[in-house]
Amino acid sequence: MSDDAPDLKTAYALNTPQESKRLYAQWAGDYDQSFAAREDYHLHIHTARAFVAAGGQGPVLDVGAGTGLCGGVLAELGVGPIDATDISAEMLDQAMSKDIYRDAIEADLNLGIPVQRESYSGIVSSGTFTTGHVGPDALDALLRVARHGAQIALSINAKHYESAGFSAKLEHLAKTRIQSLTLKETRIYGDLAAGEHRDDLALIALFEKA
Numbered sequence: 001m002s003d004d005a006p007d008l009k010t011a012y013a014l015n016t017p018q019e020s021k022r023l024y025a026q027w028a029g030d031y032d033q034s035f036a037a038r039e040d041y042h043l044h045i046h047t048a049r050a051f052v053a054a055g056g057q058g059p060v061l062d063v064g065a066g067t068g069l070c071g072g073v074l075a076e077l078g079v080g081p082i083d084a085t086d087i088s089a090e091m092l093d094q095a096m097s098k099d100i101y102r103d104a105i106e107a108d109l110n111l112g113i114p115v116q117r118e119s120y121s122g123i124v125s126s127g128t129f130t131t132g133h134v135g136p137d138a139l140d141a142l143l144r145v146a147r148h149g150a151q152i153a154l155s156i157n158a159k160h161y162e163s164a165g166f167s168a169k170l171e172h173l174a175k176t177r178i179q180s181l182t183l184k185e186t187r188i189y190g191d192l193a194a195g196e197h198r199d200d201l202a203l204i205a206l207f208e209k210a
């Protein structure tokens with residue numbers, strides 16, 4: 001990983017949860033300005049709106065909540081209560097300072113989420129199922145904490161949907177554990193974005209726990 005100030009390039013080049021912890025600890029304080037505002041990041045808005053349009057309701061878990069951008073949109077749309085989980089204590093501190101979330105749960109998604117099973121009626125995640133971050137096996141941890149019928153809205157980087165195994169995992173889960181799966185392609189950044197990732201796409205996977 002580079003020693004330079006955190007940016008999109010370093011985020012996409014992450015390889016391990018330890019590298020994520022280190023990068024986001026450095027980035028937490030100015031993520032909203034140096035990344036979200038500067039890159040015209042919109043994915044959290046699309047993800048929250050898709051969740052609400054599909055009838056999603058609280059209590060909701062925001063997975064890889066970061067500084068709370070997706071939770072902020074959900075709260076504006078009247079959804080709650082919302083809990084945040086993330087591997088980075090520093091990102092969660094930023095999220096909690098915004099008075100959006102009921103609770104913060106520091107956890108590596110790859111190792112599970114330390115809350116009781118079937119705690120949530122909804123799960124959202126924006127920007128976390130992407131290159132160098134979290135892969136498809138973490139979907140099992142999400143389903144464990146979701147109630148039957150829970151609405152789930154996850155953004156998945158489109159470039160890696162097939163190659164990282166999300167397609168195969170969701171196809172497998174659709175046989176028994178999830179239902180009503182739809183995929184909606186959306187731009188990650190808005191019209192003000194510049195740089196090589198300005199036209200990057202994500203798929204918003206919407207489904208219910210069976």
Ligand SMILES: C[S@@+](CC[C@H](N)C(=O)[O-])C[C@H]1O[C@@H](n2cnc3c(N)ncnc32)[C@H](O)[C@@H]1O
Pocket residue numbers: 017020021024043044063064065066067068069070085086087088091107108109110125126127128133134
């Ligand atoms: C690009 S940020 C997205 C944050 C927020 N959801 C948003 O849309 O702005 C990715 C987040 O995933 C978290 N993350 C990365 N790897 C993780 C892991 N293994 N378990 C839990 N969270 C992880 C990072 O700490 C970071 O806050």
